[in-house]
Amino acid sequence: xxxxxxxxxxxxxxxxxxxxxxxxxxxxxxxxxxxxxxxxxxxxxxxxxxxxxxxxxxxxxxxxxxxxxxxxxxxxxxxxxxxxxxxxxxxxxxxxxxxxxxxxxxxxxxxxxxxxxxxxxxxxxxxxxxxxxxxxxxxxxxxxxxxxxxxxxxxxxxxxxxxxxxxxxxxxxx
Numbered sequence: 001x002x003x004x005x006x007x008x009x010x011x012x013x014x015x016x017x018x019x020x021x022x023x024x025x026x027x028x029x030x031x032x033x034x035x036x037x038x039x040x041x042x043x044x045x046x047x048x049x050x051x052x053x054x055x056x057x058x059x060x061x062x063x064x065x066x067x068x069x070x071x072x073x074x075x076x077x078x079x080x081x082x083x084x085x086x087x088x089x090x091x092x093x094x095x096x097x098x099x100x101x102x103x104x105x106x107x108x109x110x111x112x113x114x115x116x117x118x119x120x121x122x123x124x125x126x127x128x129x130x131x132x133x134x135x136x137x138x139x140x141x142x143x144x145x146x147x148x149x150x151x152x153x154x155x156x157x158x159x160x161x162x163x164x165x166x167x168x169x170x171x172x173x174x
Contacts, residue, residue: 045166045167
């Protein structure tokens with residue numbers, strides 16, 4: 001009789017390095033994908049909508065507004081989980097820089113509502129925190145009945161479809 005091997009979870013000290021080498025899946029990595037993909041489309045596009053009536057459009061200010069939400073989704077995969085070992089101050093500092101850029105880009109672009117990008121970013125952060133409590137109870141039972149990779153494909157597909165739908169919605173207004 002063989003005994004089951006207990007793999008460390010993402011909350012154990014040093015577990016990020018151990019999990020990177022194991023074929024396990026962590027729901028926390030992609031659990032906030034829908035809000036992050038949506039924010040990466042919505043925040044810069046809404047800033048573009050705020051500034052499109054200017055004499056000279058400021059398109060280069062719009063792109064960095066999408067970086068923080070995308071980094072939150074991409075970094076765990078790019079660093080193979082090492083990003084979870086970072087001190088929480090880096091995450092708070094990164095969010096502070098993103099908020100500062102959101103306000104600064106609105107001011108530089110002479111938006112009528114320069115603080116709206118910061119409000120959108122705060123809204124995204126709220127949704128990012130709430131999303132796991134909505135998604136996990138819905139997809140958890142499915143994950144037990146099937147393989148976790150099936151749920152991951154469904155979830156990432158849903159996040160991509162949501163981002164594409166937001167993108168098409170804003171492109172239709174132009």
